[in-house]
């Protein structure tokens with residue numbers, strides 16, 4: 001028997017859980033095919049919510065267990081992960097240093113970057129994403145010399161500890177599924193640095209074997225994400241002495257929906273964001289959920305997801321980045 005037990009893993013309970021799981025009635029009616037539900041992880045509670053909140057419950061607990069006093073993490077200037085890390089660290093009484101690289105969507109002080117500054121986050125700016133890792137390591141070394149205990153969280157909080165947040169999410173969905181008396185056939189979510197999908201795949205194996213997980217890439221190459229997912233799952237299995245029997249068929253990633261690249265707006269994304277806002281009163285971010293929704297709509301329309309199925313969409317947060325897309329969505333009055 002494995003030692004893995006969600007109840008006993010060190011965790012900081014800073015999320016508002018379970019997040020709501022509700023039907024998208026008007027979007028379902030509009031498309032006229034599969035029944036669509038949404039898991040509202042944009043409502044996890046800290047700093048406008050989002051999927052990194054869940055990962056950080058376990059990552060920050062691990063940091064505290066290791067007597068760390070300062071968190072270092074990385075992302076682009078507009079990073080959702082960095083804002084959520086800075087906010088979650090703050091409420092755990094930990095210092096936080098953000099190593100931020102230039103972003104393709106500009107450097108206007110808005111959205112996450114503005115919120116980072118309200119938190120007085122300690123921002124260390126570098127030019128390109130390739131410079132971030134070495135910058136984090138150099139900062140950690142200096143802090144060690146000063147007698148501090150730094151804890152480095154990788155991009156997106158994506159490792160075998162952060163992924164536990166999404167194992168828990170699938171467990172939660174299993175319980176909500178019973179309460180709602182709905183069996184979900186598909187779970188569709190945006191995928192970037194692989195931690196969310198590694199977690200949802202492990203969660204599926206453990207708690208919801210009949211639900212297919214579909215990751216929609218928001219700009220990264222599929223092969224790179226697949227190898228990251230495999231690495232995280234294998235580290236997880238080693239840590240907990242488990243063999244989940246994951247095969248290549250369990251790792252589904254679609255890369256047809258991100259248009260010209262990460263963060264680059266596409267006409268389909270703009271249409272999908274506006275459609276969901278107008279039908280459901282729910283705002284999807286342009287970088288992740290807007291593009292994942294393009295994928296969901298296409299799969300349902302083409303009946304790749306059959307019309308008699310129940311499909312659950314993960315709203316993974318990211319709301320503050322909407323404000324960087326005023327050129328795409330705004331109109332002069």
Ligand SMILES: *Cc1c(COP(=O)(O)O)cnc(C)c1O
Nearest residue numbers: 080192193194196288316317318
């Ligand atoms: C980070 C992020 C994702 C992707 O999660 P990964 O674990 O990096 O794959 C999806 N949506 C939003 C809003 C995010 O910030």
